[in-house]
Amino acid sequence: MSKSKTTRDSAFADGGLSATLDRLIIEVQELYLADRIPWVVGYSGGKDSTATLQLVWMALEKLPPEQRTKQVHVISTDTLVENPVVAAWVGHSLDLIGDTATKHGLPIEPHRLTPQITDTFWVNLIGRGYPAPRPKFRWCTERLKINPSNDFIRRMVRKHGEAILVLGTRKAESSGRASRMNSLEQRRVRDRLSPNSNLPNSLVYSPVENWTNDDVWLFLMQRPNPWGYNNKDLLTMYQGASSDGECPLVVDTTTPSCGDSRFGCWTCTLVDKDKSMSAMIQNDEEKEWMRPLLDIRDDLDKTDDRDRRDFRRMNGTVQLFHDQPIHGPYLQRWRETWLKKLLEAQTYIRQEGPSNVASIELITPAELDEIRRIWVVEKHEFEDSLPQIYEDAVGEQYPGKPMDDHLPLGAEDVRLLREIVGDDTDSPHFELVRELLDIEQRHRAMSRRAGLFDALQAALRKGFYDDREDALDRARTHRRRKEQGKDGTDQATEDLIDIETGLIRLIPIESSRVS
Secondary structure, three states: OOOOOOOOOOOOOOOHHHHHHHHHHHHHHHHHHHOOOOEEEEEEOOHHHHHHHHHHHHHHHHHHHHOOOEEEEEEEOOOEEEHHHHHHHHHHHHHHHHHHHHHHHHOOOEEEEEHHHHHHHHHHHHHHHHOOOOEOOOHHHHHHHHHHHHHHHHHHHHHOOOOOEEEOOOHOOOOHHHHHHHHHOOOEEEEOOEEOOOOEEEEEEEEOOOOOOOHHHHHHOOOOOOOOOOOHHHHHHHHHHOOOOOOOOOOOOOOOOOOOOOOOOOEEEOOOOHHHHHHHHHHOOOHHHHHHHHHHHHHHOOOOOOOEEEEOOOOOOEEEEEOOOOOOOOOOHHHHHHHHHHHHHHHHHHHOOOHHOOOOOOOHHHHHHHHHHHHHHHOOOOOOHHHHHHHHHHHHOOOOOOOOOHHHHHHHHHHHHHHHHOOOOOOOHHHHHHHHHHHHHHOOOOOOOHHHHHHHHHHHHHHHOOOOOHHHHHHHHHHHHHHHOOOOOOOOOEEEEEOOOOOOOEEOOOOOOOO
């Protein structure tokens, strides 16, 4: 049974700090020289990854230049919603790592990894309407953290056949981590290299695996940072918040994500409260500019957000759980609200914050363009409200390109349509008519209108309800008939389009023929 992190013996207890470091540096050198497999060092800017990279740096520095032939890639995953203080720290650190390594002839190359534009937090939450992440719907970790690092590692494997991951994981972090690392130890293919079950042809080396929390800080305080950062500033940053830990390189779902650690996403709703950001604001008046971020995060973290979400799932279906609908994406007005709040916070921070955040990007131009495309093209919201939201919040004209080719109606036409169909932008009837008009416009210029009827049918199935209660009644009726069918009653539903009254509606009927 592994000891807890409070009782674990120091890794320096036997030989002292200097002797232990000397042995470890020799071990790192031997593993580095043993083959041609490239190394990938996970770097988050926190204490454990800093200590790990510092050890590798010190080992390579002591090798003759002619032996420094194998590339060492330092990767840091930026989710684009990192705590801004930490993001600035890591970004500057990566710049120093690259410049200093080149200056000293070290084969160390830093890489800042980001999610694909379709995977970013805001594209999914504001664009597609994904609700804020929850433990049972944790859609963010894989998209923001796992995929970027794994994609890089797989590229290394494809190019070189194998890759060795050098990580700052430690057994003293938790009993679960110790148990997992001990299990992998028993399957080591050679000294100190453990297999990685999630990434084939990759091995894991954890040089500080037996270090305690105090060991890490002792090393960082006693040995200067070789690429020019001040480790005492790192300690100060840790002291500015309340909890202990950092966001590690996340390569699988078993690795603790940023949600339970100090260095995490400022938008994280997987914890009850963002204690680190709250502590930073409380402990340092100069970080008061971060308060709008905390307000947005807390607003996202609404326990019961059903009033903000569509009663239909993303594909338009109505699904019941305990006789109530399983709610889907955020409604249009709430997606627009989140964007407005985010841009207003960005504008405030740029104007009121310190000089180092004067050009901060809480959301990138590429994300804005993709959100706009999703709203107009995929969600048929051809009001194209994003440019106006941007102008109102930022005070500048939206820099994106016009989307006239995707807009079947102009702003005045949309206003008239809303008056005719209904003033409520969340009205199923308004959404249905708007989507049908959009579909017709898109297929008008096609020589072959392939997919037209499928698109029309999908729109009708999603939007023919009178309102939420009508949708629930129909879903309950459908479920009851299915249950009766299982009991031997031959019941079914068939969709017919009744246009005699001038209103398009789908009417469920029994399986008997209609005369």
